[in-house]
Amino acid sequence: MEEDVPSRVGSHDSGHGIPETRMVVDNVDSSAVIPPADPQILTPMLGQRFKTERDAYNFYNVYAVSKGFGIRLDKDHMNTKKQRTMRQICCSHQGRNPKTKKPSVRIGCPAMMKINMSGAGSGWSVTKVVSAHNHPMKKSVGVTKNYQSHNQIDEGTRGIIEEMVDSSMSLTNMYGMLSGMHGGPSMVPFTRKAMDRVAYAIRRDESSDDMQKTLDVLKDLQKRSKNFFYSIQVDEACRVKNIFWSHAVSRLNFEHFGDVITFDTTYKTNKYNMPFAPFVGVNNHFQSTFFGCALLREETEESFTWLFNTFKECMNGKVPIGILTDNCPSMAAAIRTVFPNTIHRVCKSHVLKKAKEFMGNIYSKCHTFKKAFHKVLTQTLTEEEFVAAWHKLIRDYNLEKSVYLRHIWDIRRKWAFVYFSHRFFAGMTTTQRSESANHVFKMFVSPSSSMNGFVKRYDRFFNEKLQKEDSEEFQTSNDKVEIKTRSPIEIHASQVYTRAVFQLFSEELTDSISYMVKPGEDESTVQVVRMNSQESFLRKEYQVSCDLEREEFSCVCKMFEHKGILCSHILRVLVQYGLSRIPERYILKRWTKDARDTIPPHLHGYKDDVDASQSRSYIHVMLKRKTVEVAKIANKDVQTFKMAMTVMNKLLEDMKNQLSLDDGDNSREAPKRAARHKSRSTVLTKDGNEDVGGGDEDSEYDVPSEDEGGNLTADILPPLKKRSRGRPKVNRYKSGGEVASLKRRKEVGIEKKNTTNECESVEEENQVIDHDDEVPFPPIDSLSRRVNDIIYAESPHILNPPVENDKWK
Numbered sequence: 001m002e003e004d005v006p007s008r009v010g011s012h013d014s015g016h017g018i019p020e021t022r023m024v025v026d027n028v029d030s031s032a033v034i035p036p037a038d039p040q041i042l043t044p045m046l047g048q049r050f051k052t053e054r055d056a057y058n059f060y061n062v063y064a065v066s067k068g069f070g071i072r073l074d075k076d077h078m079n080t081k082k083q084r085t086m087r088q089i090c091c092s093h094q095g096r097n098p099k100t101k102k103p104s105v106r107i108g109c110p111a112m113m114k115i116n117m118s119g120a121g122s123g124w125s126v127t128k129v130v131s132a133h134n135h136p137m138k139k140s141v142g143v144t145k146n147y148q149s150h151n152q153i154d155e156g157t158r159g160i161i162e163e164m165v166d167s168s169m170s171l172t173n174m175y176g177m178l179s180g181m182h183g184g185p186s187m188v189p190f191t192r193k194a195m196d197r198v199a200y201a202i203r204r205d206e207s208s209d210d211m212q213k214t215l216d217v218l219k220d221l222q223k224r225s226k227n228f229f230y231s232i233q234v235d236e237a238c239r240v241k242n243i244f245w246s247h248a249v250s251r252l253n254f255e256h257f258g259d260v261i262t263f264d265t266t267y268k269t270n271k272y273n274m275p276f277a278p279f280v281g282v283n284n285h286f287q288s289t290f291f292g293c294a295l296l297r298e299e300t301e302e303s304f305t306w307l308f309n310t311f312k313e314c315m316n317g318k319v320p321i322g323i324l325t326d327n328c329p330s331m332a333a334a335i336r337t338v339f340p341n342t343i344h345r346v347c348k349s350h351v352l353k354k355a356k357e358f359m360g361n362i363y364s365k366c367h368t369f370k371k372a373f374h375k376v377l378t379q380t381l382t383e384e385e386f387v388a389a390w391h392k393l394i395r396d397y398n399l400e401k402s403v404y405l406r407h408i409w410d411i412r413r414k415w416a417f418v419y420f421s422h423r424f425f426a427g428m429t430t431t432q433r434s435e436s437a438n439h440v441f442k443m444f445v446s447p448s449s450s451m452n453g454f455v456k457r458y459d460r461f462f463n464e465k466l467q468k469e470d471s472e473e474f475q476t477s478n479d480k481v482e483i484k485t486r487s488p489i490e491i492h493a494s495q496v497y498t499r500a501v502f503q504l505f506s507e508e509l510t511d512s513i514s515y516m517v518k519p520g521e522d523e524s525t526v527q528v529v530r531m532n533s534q535e536s537f538l539r540k541e542y543q544v545s546c547d548l549e550r551e552e553f554s555c556v557c558k559m560f561e562h563k564g565i566l567c568s569h570i571l572r573v574l575v576q577y578g579l580s581r582i583p584e585r586y587i588l589k590r591w592t593k594d595a596r597d598t599i600p601p602h603l604h605g606y607k608d609d610v611d612a613s614q615s616r617s618y619i620h621v622m623l624k625r626k627t628v629e630v631a632k633i634a635n636k637d638v639q640t641f642k643m644a645m646t647v648m649n650k651l652l653e654d655m656k657n658q659l660s661l662d663d664g665d666n667s668r669e670a671p672k673r674a675a676r677h678k679s680r681s682t683v684l685t686k687d688g689n690e691d692v693g694g695g696d697e698d699s700e701y702d703v704p705s706e707d708e709g710g711n712l713t714a715d716i717l718p719p720l721k722k723r724s725r726g727r728p729k730v731n732r733y734k735s736g737g738e739v740a741s742l743k744r745r746k747e748v749g750i751e752k753k754n755t756t757n758e759c760e761s762v763e764e765e766n767q768v769i770d771h772d773d774e775v776p777f778p779p780i781d782s783l784s785r786r787v788n789d790i791i792y793a794e795s796p797h798i799l800n801p802p803v804e805n806d807k808w809k
């Protein structure tokens with residue numbers, strides 16, 4: 001629609017307080033005869049030439065805004081070959097509307113400009129100009145721009161609006177930003193309404209043909225980086241079931257930091273209500289890092305099996321040592337099938353968050369119980385301790401009959417710390433990293449987002465995340481860290497660890513000062529005892545077994561095993577025995593500055609991809625900077641403006657020619673090939689038995705090859721939209737277990753509240769506040785309702801392009 005609207009151009013006026021030097025003209029042919037430095041520069045003159053009809057329209061429109069009137073297309077003339085040879089462009093107030101007796105804007109104003117084709121291919125020239133009007137001119141640009149011809153948004157600005165829509169910016173902020181770019185709200189050459197209209201149209205446009213656009217986005221990402229991986233599973237009706245994708249840099253990072261991942265499917269952030277399922281890990285800067293993400297239609301065992309198998313394939317068969325998830329039985333079953341040797345752990349907070357609700361008064365009102373309960377969970381270090389403390393607690397508070405406690409006791413091996421203390425989880429005990437990621441991601445994507453919009457915004461989000469990782473990598477290589485104790489062991493740590501990990505180490509070392517070492521029960525153990533502890537609930541003694549000869553140490557707290565960083569207790573022993581360096585075996589490469597240094601040969605291509613994409617983004621920044629600089633200077637006077645337009649028009653033409661030469665026929669075929677080419681790791685799988693559980697790999701088949709016929713990609717349909725009233729919820733998606741518990745809660749008659757407050761008592765950092773983010777657009781449903789309202793109620797033409805528009809063709 002809007003694309004075909006004659007480009008609206010800027011403002012030029014000498015009489016309304018707008019200096020001539022602020023002239024912004026878009027799309028005006030530089031070959032047009034414009035006498036340089038003439039104060040009447042924008043006045044139409046007989047014989048003036050234009051390359052195209054549209055250029056003439058644009059020119060007359062600029063003149064109109066500077067005078068204070070609006071224009072529209074009027075009569076034309078076609079020759080026998082159906083080519084237009086004459087066109088009149090008139091004042092909006094020209095003519096009369098015979099159909100209506102109501103007051104009309106058409107009051108018979110004679111002002112107009114007539115152009116005739118000068119001859120085949122040689123452009124248009126002005127053959128008649130009437131400059132007198134029968135009505136007063138509008139007094140300011142602000143008023144004038146309400147004429148429909150001025151209330152159009154040019155392609156360049158449309159591009160900017162598109163970018164802003166992509167960043168989920170609110171309409172108010174968008175207009176504010178455009179005002180800033182034009183030098184104030186009164187200088188914006190179009191109204192807020194016009195901008196809203198374009199923004200809505202962009203959104204609506206994004207939602208149409210969603211699947212093809214999603215595929216295009218994915219293909220484009222792969223075109224830019226050949227090791228970008230994506231996979232789509234469809235059902236027998238060719239509707240999308242699940243999508244998974246991962247960037248080359250994620251695949252590379254998985255090699256370095258893929259030992260543990262957290263995975264949960266708790267947020268639905270798109271119009272299909274498909275849960276967003278990111279695979280999140282921890283990098284050497286203790287930051288969350290994304291290994292890939294998926295949109296799932298159903299949370300069935302079959303779906304998860306497909307997803308985990310796809311993930312494994314994407315990561316060249318490498319699997320994580322540990323995976324931390326929310327408490328979902330079908331997910332657990334799929335993990336057992338696909339990652340049989342991976343330690344699966346359920347997020348502690350997901351299990352414990354029901355405590356308040358099921359234990360009622362004793363949990364919320366009895367402070368001593370709550371304290372004792374948490375002591376059992378956090379201060380016990382061995383299974384024996386945990387079991388004994390648990391039973392004592394049950395006895396002390398007469399809770400033998402508590403169904404809830406019985407249930408979480410039965411599943412204790414899935415979540416309780418003591419069963420995982422000796423397993424490496426990079427210090428994680430909850431899925432909080434995934435949840436934080438979701439909170440941040442929510443700021444990038446609106447709940448009514450289409451699938452292609454979702455994938456695009458994820459890409460933006462992902463790139464911002466990468467920038468943070470790069471900046472930390474830079475800082476760690478550049479900055480000196482503060483060494484607190486000046487002990488040789490701390491200096492050694494500062495040399496090997498990244499800033500963030502050194503920080504953690506340094507805290508442990510500082511903490512170690514409050515301990516003393518006592519002889520243990522035998523020669524190979526020592527007791528590390530907390531000195532004058534005020535806090536009664538803290539543990540006082542830690543047993544450390546040590547073999548000085550072999551430099552082997554092990555503490556009952558198992559912090560090294562769990563987090564990969566030595567605990568204060570072992571550090572106390574190391575200092576006691578005068579060790580000046582951290583023994584080699586206690587430095588995990590994944591926490592060091594060199595964590596990313598070794599890249600196995602099969603991943604070298606990924607590294608090249610990452611480098612290429614980084615240099616591309618650098619090029620993008622450079623180009624933007626240059627363009628802004630050109631616009632700034634060209635805006636200063638007519639000469640520089642003309643110079644810039646001439647060069648830029650030529651440049652654009654040359655670049656377009658260059659691109660079409662480069663692409664030739666390949667460009668249109670390339671994406672198709674990419675989708676079919678399995679060796680490029682683009683596997684578009686199709687699954688015939690939707691209702692069969694178990695996710696058998698054999699039931700999937702690749703996209704048919706060319707001779708089998710059919711471009712499958714073109715036939716993929718979006719998943720059916722699960723409709724809900726009003727604004728789609730961003731609330732946490734509830735797993736099967738949780739739904740059951742909610743149902744039960746309803747039966748018991750407990751009021752629903754506080755269900756989204758996950759993982760509150762967590763020890764991880766990266767606490768991200770859940771912003772109650774502004775929703776930049778109404779959901780599509782209400783949007784189309786509004787749009788209809790606008791079309792049929794408010795104004796008969798507002799959404800349609802100007803009537804003249806059709807005549808351009």
Ligand SMILES: [Zn+2]
Nearest residue numbers: 091093109133
């Ligand atoms: Zn007029």
Ligand SMILES: [Zn+2]
Nearest residue numbers: 555557567569
């Ligand atoms: Zn310890």
